[in-house]
Amino acid sequence: MRVVAAMSGGVDSAVAAARMLDAGHEVVGVHLALSQSAATLRESARGCCTIEDAGDARRVADVLGIPFYVWDMAARFKRDVVDDFRAEYAAGRTPNPCLRCNEKIKFAALLDKALALGFDAVATGHYAQVVETDDGHGGVRRELHRAVDSAKDQSYVLGVLDEEQLARSFFPLGDTTKPRIREEAADRGFFIAKKPDSHDVCFIPDGDTRGWLTRELGAAPGDIVDTEGDVVGRHEGAFAYTVGQRRGLGLSRPAADGEPRYVVQVRPETNQVVVGAADLLGVNAITGDHARWCGPAPEGVVRVGAQVRAHGEEYAATAWAEGGRVEVRLQGRVRGVAPGQSVVLYDGTRVVGSASIATSRLERPSEAGAVHGDPAADEVRSVTAST
Template structure:
């Protein structure tokens, strides 16, 4: 097969490309340039897709004896990831830029170009598995080792994208084994630290970065009774579950720490309370996509005419709201809803309703809920609202 290896400059993508070469495929390495402005992406070990990373990727390709190219996706990255990140925070939501990058850049723009150029598949260093079921349709599953599993951030992949996705590290038991293999192959990235944090925020200070991109204004920090406890410099810079940066100056009556329960960008208010009030038992998601072909219950529902009050599809799942969070037993159903947005668009909106059988804390609108059955990823949705166990009035929209 003709394989395009997406080379981030890290050890995982290096070993993934090497395994594709070992398998006898015709491999070409590509590094994605996501910024035209030096210094706007992180440097050293803290980010990804930097100039340093492109040089590391080139050295690996030279070692493997395969062609290497740099593709400029900076414009798409700005529009689909950076601008989306800013817009979501402006509306009081907490987005996952890595999720959006996988969806819009690494497995949409990249794959689209790769297929147009005649490549059969795109290889990345993600820890996840693509399995063909008994009908030959490809499904996305967790990696063999859950500690390294990255299927959550790949939950945005579609049926067509999975046809052209290959993850050679799927069955690798540990990152130590990957590093050992990289060292044995003579790769300079063998001991390179993992990247983390948001790559387009160079100093790692999200609040300060948002202050340069969003018109923040001072507002009030209130408790659940409406009492003013302090002031902030911009509600959009806060996220549900946040504890640091409140600077209230005095402790709560019970002496326990307070957390952000709700962000209200329209009134520029931040609502805080105890950790217990962060618990939610129902999540409503929008903009759902399905990883591979949808399960039978979903397919049957989607084939029906979306009439208000129509019977909903129900199915048992485990749900996950963060990349490294534990999955939670849940029941999900789908329904068509009518609201101002859907009426304006002239059609009903599909919502995924996830009822949690175990409590979750700190669930913020804008985050992604990924749905699983066993190890299989069913799909994902963007969290629009989360309902509190103890406060029915906390309903972040």
């Protein structure tokens, strides 16, 4: 196969490209220029896409003896990832830019261009696995699964990929741990074997999301209020806060009971941040929109595992699809579920799909209903049985 290897300049994508070459594919290395004003040097381990990174990727391609190109996707990245990130925070939501980048850039813009140029697939250094199974009709279905290395697993941020995109995607590192990847890079003579990993958010290299948002949106002073509506502090912009946040609140008045307070709601329409006790954060019901399925959509109410953070815990749940929306009912209460985050659904290690969290709430058993609230109900099936 003719394969485009997305090469960021890091150790993971370098080894991924090498493994695709070892597998007998015709490989071309491509570095995505995503910044409209790329720095010469990386400011920290958080940043990426600098001129230095492009140079590192090129040097690895030279070692492998493969063609190498830089594709300029800065305008598309700004529109679909950076501008979306800014707009989501301004609307009081907490987005995950990595999911948006995978959905809009790496497995849309990049894959589309690769296919248009006659390539068959794209390979990346993500830690996840694509497993081929019988589709029941004499063909093959490609499923997305968790990586072997649970500490590095990136299946959560790939939960936006559909079945057609998975059919054109390779993740060569999913069966290997990160320490072994670094050893392999050193064995192959890659000078980047010990290069630090980059971290979210790549376009905020200093890690100061609040400072970046303030520069982008401008200071907008407002009130921090408790659940009774009493003012307990001031902020410089409600956009800089997220549900579940405890640190950096700067409250002028402690709670009457002396317990810590958390952000329980962000109200962009009134520029208010609402704080309250930890108990108010516990939810067991999630409504998600912008549903994306890594295969057939589940039919009826199914048992799943639900994950709401990139490296968070997986919770037992039931879920059902309603057009482009998804309803998720967790067996227990989960704290700090913010609008704009993604909920990714699993069947064992397999990724079923994902949705952007629109709302979350605490439902009592009488509100949830026998079918939707009780995973033991006859109507609730396993995902495998329904697909």
